[in-house]
Amino acid sequence: xxxxxxxxxxxxxxxxxxxxxxxxxxxxxxxxxxxxxxxxxxxxxxxxxxxxxxxxxxxxxxxxxxxxxxxxxxxxxxxxxxxxxxxxxxxxxxxxxxxxxxxxxxxxxxxxxxxxxxxxxxxxxxxxxxxxxxxxxxxxxxxxxxxxxxxxxxxxxxxxxxxxxxxxxxxxxxxxxxxxxxxxxxxxxxxxxxxxxxxxxxxxxxxxxxxxxxxxxxxxxxxxxxxxxxxxxxxxxxxxxxxxxxxxxxxxxxxxxxxxxxxxxxxxxxxxxxxxxxxxxxxxxxxxxxxxxxxxxxxxxxxxxxxxxxxxx
Numbered sequence: 435x436x437x438x439x440x441x442x443x444x445x446x447x448x449x450x451x452x453x454x455x456x457x458x459x460x461x462x463x464x465x466x467x468x469x470x471x472x473x474x475x476x477x478x479x480x481x482x483x484x485x486x487x488x489x490x491x492x493x494x495x496x497x498x499x500x501x502x503x504x505x506x507x508x509x510x511x512x513x514x515x516x517x518x519x520x521x522x523x524x525x526x527x528x529x530x531x532x533x534x535x536x537x538x539x540x541x542x543x544x545x546x547x548x549x550x551x552x553x554x555x556x557x558x559x560x561x562x563x564x565x566x567x568x569x570x571x572x573x574x575x576x577x578x579x580x581x582x583x584x585x586x587x588x589x590x591x592x593x594x595x596x597x598x599x600x601x602x603x604x605x606x607x608x609x610x611x612x613x614x615x616x617x618x619x620x621x622x623x624x625x626x627x628x629x630x631x632x633x634x635x636x637x638x639x640x641x642x643x644x645x646x647x648x649x650x651x652x653x654x655x656x657x658x659x660x661x662x663x664x665x666x667x668x669x670x671x672x673x674x675x676x677x678x679x680x681x682x683x684x685x686x687x688x689x690x691x692x693x694x695x696x697x698x699x700x701x702x703x704x705x706x707x708x709x710x711x712x713x714x715x716x717x718x719x720x721x722x723x724x725x726x727x728x729x730x731x732x733x734x735x736x737x738x739x740x741x742x743x744x745x746x747x
Contacts, residue, residue: 435464435595436603438516440588442580443527444488446495447481448672450526451534453501454480454490457581458511464592470511471581473498483670483705488578502535513540516603516615520562520587521548523739525618543615545607545626547590548740553610554598561737562586569593659744661687666694668719669704671738682745694722700734702741 440459446452453474460468473490475498485491519525525544532539551560558568566574566586571593574586591603600606607615607626616626665683667676674682679702680690691698701723716724723733736744 435592435601436516437462438518438588438591438603439512440518440584440591441512441524441528442519442583442587443524444490444578444580445484445527445672446476446478446490447484449478450523450530450673451501452476452478453527453531454484454495455488455580456504456508457579457584458508459581459584459588460511461588461592464595466585466588469581469585470507472504472507474504475500481672484672487705488580500535501531502537505532505535505537509540512542515542517542517544518587518591519544519546520565520583520590521546521739521742523742526742529618539618539620541617541619543617545591545603545612545615547587547594549626550594550607550610551590554594559735561735561740562590565590658686658688660700663699664689664691664695664697665700665702666691666698666719667702667704668717671702671704673738673742679741686745694719694726694733696726696730696732698723698726698733700736700741702736702738704738 438461440461442457443453444455446454454476455473456471458470459466473495475495477500480490480492517525525546529539531537547565548560551565555568558564562583563577566589569590571586571589574582574589576582577586595601595603595606598606598609600609604614611628613627617624660683665688667679671679683690694701701719703717703720720735723735727733727735
């Protein structure tokens with residue numbers, strides 16, 4: 435099995451260029467051999483909902499390095515390497531932070547365990563914690579800690595390879611129908627895409643790009659995962675407003691739903707306000723989806739990172 439690096443970021447607010455921590459896990463021949471973790475001073479205000487999720491406060495990062503200061507260490511860990519994350523969110527943090535802090539994009543090859551697990555293991559929930567439970571992975575006890583999430587992502591990649599009896603990650607992804615690894619460099623972005631998609635390098639499509647009508651109309655809607663699906667949202671989205679989400683969903687050939695119904699295909703879960711949802715952390719829409727899934731299992735419940743991955747293809 436190829437050596438690879440798993441990476442995860444937590445952010446201070448809805449800006450992808452506001453990383454407040456980074457976790458990196460190094461795997462050699464399927465074994466975790468080394469790791470790196472650091473708090474990051476985002477030099478921006480923290481959103482209360484983000485703090486609720488990851489537990490990092492402004493005072494915690496007061497003396498931490500800025501992204502520009504820690505960039506050389508991150509570059510040393512991942513430059514020229516095969517990098518895995520659980521969705522495109524963390525790669526978006528890398529590219530957006532590079533632009534914001536005026537540092538060169540780090541050249542990497544990449545794949546992600548979210549799209550792979552969806553492709554290879556249908557019919558289950560594919561969030562990071564759900565996949566950890568699915569594979570009964572030991573030693574991962576705290577989610578939304580950047581290092582723990584990076585380790586979990588790497589272990590999921592190894593587990594996928596073992597489950598499907600592939601001797602290499604490249605064999606795993608090609609057997610799953612992907613052309614090859616994705617690629618990020620200073621002048622191009624090659625997506626982690628299925629064979630039926632165009633193999634030509636494409637400009638990096640970020641959430642900010644998607645929010646413009648010009649970009650939406652240039653998107654190949656016919657290949658969109660969300661096309662013809664009914665999509666509802668609950669909680670606060672970090673990367674866009676609810677109206678912007680509605681515009682994206684509609685423009686990409688899906689139907690925006692205000693409420694969860696029997697026709698709902700996807701429920702996107704943002705940050706839930708504990709003062710609203712109560713001690714169980716579940717909104718009424720989540721409870722409704724769970725009730726429907728107990729009989730039909732037709733609703734895919736995903737987080738915002740996964741939604742971004744869907745609309746970024």
